[in-house]
Amino acid sequence: MAEMRRGRPCGVTYSSRSERLPRLCCCSFQYSKKLSVMGDAKMIKVGVVGYGTIGKRVADAVRKQSDMQLIGVTGNSYSFRMDAAHEKNISIFATEEGKAALEKNGVPVAGTFEQLLDHVDIIVDCTPKKVGKEHKEKYYLPRKLKAVFQGGEKPSIAQVSFTAQCNYNDAINKDYVRVVSCNTTGLNRTLDAVHRAFGVSAVHATMIRRGADPWDIRHGPMNAIVPVLEMPSHHGPDVMTVLKDVPVFTTAVSVSTSLMHVHNIIADLKTEATVQDVLHLFQKTTRVRIVTNDAWIRSTAEIMEYARDLGRDRGDMPEICIWKEGIGIVGHKLFYMQAIHQESNVIPENIDAIRAMMGFTDAKKSIEMTNKSFGMR
């Protein structure tokens, strides 16, 4: 990327991209007013493209960071999500496809998609799979604009596949980073900890996947268990884009639930460990939470209720939840069961990816800052 500059808050180093850009010839008064909000040079200016399950959460998370400023999100169609963004004073930049519907439904439009791109240091692209690739080629590469992509895109879209606690450093100053999928993020967080502590020679894991997200009335099995008929499922190879020396073989089935995924994991350890050792390890691993039968957390439904009781935004549980009573050791084989809140666990990763790509070199500090903003450890 272009010239880099030092001296930002918290040691952030980031591209001075916005200073190189021509000022907008404002197409509307409404948009020219927005320009004054865009002027805080101390902040990393972030745009979110795609305002669905992941994008709306990333946008809210960006707004909570003391070193970031959400410049706006894209509106690609009209829905209650756009009304909610407007009510939250989030600037909406219309795609060509979305402009007419947004205007027809009275959603104020701050500018065009391309104008959003011209006023940010970095984009987080949260569009459905394959759209990110099109955007990269058509918009981000010609502008030399940094972009974070999501797990639906192929690994080749980015220089690095990313899970903060595993390989933050690999993303420092990179232009294109892919936050791996929710399942892969869940596997990476816990397997990385186990591998560092005991060494892992092989992993066999089964993903029991939610059929659709809670709001989604279009997808999902309603009265079926649907096996993924490929061996391995894509998750194992995806884990190995981050944990390169851990051989992981996965299978997957989709089931009639929308709340969370569950993983049943068997890891062959290189050194001896007890259940207590593993429990202690997970208790101190960031973004992992031990849940217990004793506390009446016997299901994904109770985990979600717990998240609501904690007062989490949208009732989210970004931590990977491991059942204490589900940890077992037989010889060198470690068994454990974990639940993944697919809507939220990748959101902190997007925040850390932004910092790393903008040149913030302290992984531990970034993870701490992000965790604090989510109320987790």
Ligand code: NAD
């Ligand atoms: P979604 O369908 O909920 O949201 C996608 C959004 O992108 C929608 O608001 C849609 O209007 C918008 N969009 C579509 N085409 C666009 C375009 N050309 N320009 C701008 N916006 C456009 O999808 P999602 O579940 O948030 O998934 C987004 C990405 O995150 C995918 O790569 C997915 O694999 C990944 N991901 C999803 C989950 C999950 O459980 N939902 C978890 C982890 C990662």
